[in-house]
Amino acid sequence: MKTIKIFILPFIILLSGIFGACHKVIIKKNEKGNAAENFEYLWHQIYIKYSFFQYKNIDWQNVKSKYLPLISSGMSDEELFEACALMMNELRDGHANLVAPFDASVYYPIFLNSPTNFDARLVLTRYLMRHGANMQSTGAIDNCIIDTFGLKIGYLRYNSFMENLYTEDLDYILEKMMSCNGLILDVRSNGGGSSFNVFSLAGRFADTKRLAFKSYAKSGHGENDFDQGTNLYIQPQGKYQFTKPIAVLTNRGCYSATSFFTLAMKAFPYVKVIGDTTGGGLGVPNGGQMPNGWTYRFSVTKTISPDGKNYENGIPPDITVWMSDSTLHPTHDEIIERAIVYIRDGL
Amino acid sequence: MLVFNNVKAQTYKTDTILNQCFSKETDIYFSAALNAVYHQDKMFSAPTYNGLGADVRLGFQKRRINSISQLQFSFGSAILYNNLQALHNYAQYYNFSSIFQKVYHINKYKGKKNSIYLGWQLYQSGIFNVNKQLQNSALAYALYFSTAPIFRVERLLNLNNKQIFFLKKNYPLRLSYQASFPLCSYLSRPNYNGISHLVDGTGNILQYTIVNDMVKNFKVYTLNRFIAFDNKVELQYIMKNNNKWSLQYSWAFQAFNKPYYQYRNVYSGVFISFYGNLKSLE
Numbered sequence: 001m002k003t004i005k006i007f008i009l010p011f012i013i014l015l016s017g018i019f020g021a022c023h024k025v026i027i028k029k030n031e032k033g034n035a036a037e038n039f040e041y042l043w044h045q046i047y048i049k050y051s052f053f054q055y056k057n058i059d060w061q062n063v064k065s066k067y068l069p070l071i072s073s074g075m076s077d078e079e080l081f082e083a084c085a086l087m088m089n090e091l092r093d094g095h096a097n098l099v100a101p102f103d104a105s106v107y108y109p110i111f112l113n114s115p116t117n118f119d120a121r122l123v124l125t126r127y128l129m130r131h132g133a134n135m136q137s138t139g140a141i142d143n144c145i146i147d148t149f150g151l152k153i154g155y156l157r158y159n160s161f162m163e164n165l166y167t168e169d170l171d172y173i174l175e176k177m178m179s180c181n182g183l184i185l186d187v188r189s190n191g192g193g194s195s196f197n198v199f200s201l202a203g204r205f206a207d208t209k210r211l212a213f214k215s216y217a218k219s220g221h222g223e224n225d226f227d228q229g230t231n232l233y234i235q236p237q238g239k240y241q242f243t244k245p246i247a248v249l250t251n252r253g254c255y256s257a258t259s260f261f262t263l264a265m266k267a268f269p270y271v272k273v274i275g276d277t278t279g280g281g282l283g284v285p286n287g288g289q290m291p292n293g294w295t296y297r298f299s300v301t302k303t304i305s306p307d308g309k310n311y312e313n314g315i316p317p318d319i320t321v322w323m324s325d326s327t328l329h330p331t332h333d334e335i336i337e338r339a340i341v342y343i344r345d346g347l
Numbered sequence: 348m349l350v351f352n353n354v355k356a357q358t359y360k361t362d363t364i365l366n367q368c369f370s371k372e373t374d375i376y377f378s379a380a381l382n383a384v385y386h387q388d389k390m391f392s393a394p395t396y397n398g399l400g401a402d403v404r405l406g407f408q409k410r411r412i413n414s415i416s417q418l419q420f421s422f423g424s425a426i427l428y429n430n431l432q433a434l435h436n437y438a439q440y441y442n443f444s445s446i447f448q449k450v451y452h453i454n455k456y457k458g459k460k461n462s463i464y465l466g467w468q469l470y471q472s473g474i475f476n477v478n479k480q481l482q483n484s485a486l487a488y489a490l491y492f493s494t495a496p497i498f499r500v501e502r503l504l505n506l507n508n509k510q511i512f513f514l515k516k517n518y519p520l521r522l523s524y525q526a527s528f529p530l531c532s533y534l535s536r537p538n539y540n541g542i543s544h545l546v547d548g549t550g551n552i553l554q555y556t557i558v559n560d561m562v563k564n565f566k567v568y569t570l571n572r573f574i575a576f577d578n579k580v581e582l583q584y585i586m587k588n589n590n591k592w593s594l595q596y597s598w599a600f601q602a603f604n605k606p607y608y609q610y611r612n613v614y615s616g617v618f619i620s621f622y623g624n625l626k627s628l629e
Contacts, residue, residue, distance in 0.1 A: 026385075026613055027387050027613055029395070030429055041393060048607070049540060101432070217538065219539050227538075284542060285482065286483050286484045287485060287541075288481060289391065290393055291393040291394065293431030301540075301542065
């Protein structure tokens with residue numbers, strides 16, 4: 001035992017100490033870094049990964065020149081956050097966000113600089129709750145059947161792609177709607193969410209497998225360094241697929257997953273997009289973390305439609321309709337009414 | 348007693364124990380450990396995360412006069428934090444690994460106190476770091492296969508005729524130290540942005556699955572890009588029935604330095620293992 005005491009234990013303790021301390025050499029201890037280091041880190045990450053510099057004609061070097069003078073060593077975290085957020089807003093991208101413990105930045109102008117083209121109370125009172133419509137809230141989707149012009153028109157309202165869609169719920173709704181002459185899918189002011197929901201919902205309206213769009217991801221730090229691209233398809237899903245006339249209602253509040261859904265639905269010849277141009281947001285955002293622990297995200301892919309167009313700034317509708325915004329107490333929703341006409345007349 | 352000549356066999360009351368356990372040993376072993384992990388994945392996150400976790404191992408070891416062969420599978424996990432954010436912003440760390448190694452006894456002659464071995468190792472490791480606040484880039488991984496030379500040294504010690512705690516007198520202890528240093532690795536890291544959530548529309552199959560990325564992004568790297576080091580010190584207590592208990596301290600690091608894909612990982616763990624001998628009485 002004397003041998004053990006003399007040799008083994010000190011040996012183990014020594015090794016433990018040596019190697020236990022080695023991590024400090026190999027991995028540096030976290031330091032928040034100064035304002036300039038954090039600003040530079042964020043700027044550089046965007047510089048090497050953002051996917052729309054060319055499409056949006058943004059000179060990121062110029063943006064740095066514009067905001068670097070705002071950075072000083074004595075500035076507060078709040079001031080640094082504001083400078084970084086302003087810089088990210090130069091991307092004009094709703095997917096470009098900065099998150100600190102005390103604040104989160106959002107680029108609002110896409111939605112705020114456009115007419116609302118949606119009135120939730122009007123939709124609820126005038127359509128969903130109208131006499132005989134038999135409104136139901138099935139999972140994430142409010143739905144009813146509107147009986148008008150001798151037609152039965154299904155109305156589906158989906159507020160957010162953040163809310164998961166379940167097979168059983170969609171089966172129930174589609175079974176109920178199969179006898180309808182047409183369908184209105186109202187995704188106005190749906191700000192997006194999970195792309196899984198895009199495909200599970202759009203697949204319920206697919207007659208056959210069709211190319212929806214093509215996605216290209218940044219693969220290097222050059223502005224045009226993208227991978228070879230991947231085709232994304234919509235194919236029939238679930239027990240029932242509704243393939244009669246369908247109107248998808250959109251406005252500028254349709255962003256991200258909702259724009260993906262809108263673009264996917266345009267692949268079907270019996271679908272018309274009615275309302276206003278969507279907000280866009282067809283670049284999938286990544287995620288990252290600055291030296292001071294704040295997190296950020298911005299778009300790192302681009303999406304191209306089957307006809308080769310980039311709709312990052314919004315998907316235009318097939319039939320443009322704006323709601324009259326001067327009425328304090330509107331009696332009808334012009335966009336829904338136009339969708340009814342489309343289902344009735346096919347025009 | 349040729350191999351373990353550094354043991355004063357006359358101090359043991361029963362030479363049979365030594366003969367049984369040192370001439371042929373085939374063990375199955377199970378280990379449990381507490382670990383400490385330091386991880387920095389520079390692809391997505393500037394801060395270093397560190398924390399504590401646990402490991403389990405299952406292995407087979409065949410010991411002969413000339414060589415020791417070992418096959419080992421292990422799984423570990425840890426919860427990692429950084430000192431910059433609130434505790435709910437943690438990352439989950441997982442490590443799967445399997446090792447096959449063989450070392451050859453190179454100083455089998457009498458009079459040497461230490462038994463020295465040299466050999467080689469095939470090593471597979473998968474490190475998965477899930478940091479949910481990074482959203483679409485939440486899952487980062489480093490998967491690699493490597494070949495490494497091994498240096499191992501062993502020394503048998505005795506307890507003389509004293510009983511120390513649960514360690515009974517007359518039973519030997521084996522102290523070993525082993526180090527390996529991969530020279531060539533076949534390594535895979537996530538795609539440039541770590542995006543792993545898109546669906547392709549056909550049955551919600553992920554477009555960028557981990558498996559797709561892993562297969563697509565595997566490349567061979569040598570010491571200019573990937574440096575790793577793995578070493579451990581182990582103390583085995585060999586019982587009469589030739590089963591063993593062991594206490595092991597293991598320390599390893601990896602540093603991958605390819606621009607835009609860097610990561611660093613430092614791991615240490617204290618293992619308690621039980622070796623069940625299968626063939627000592629052949």
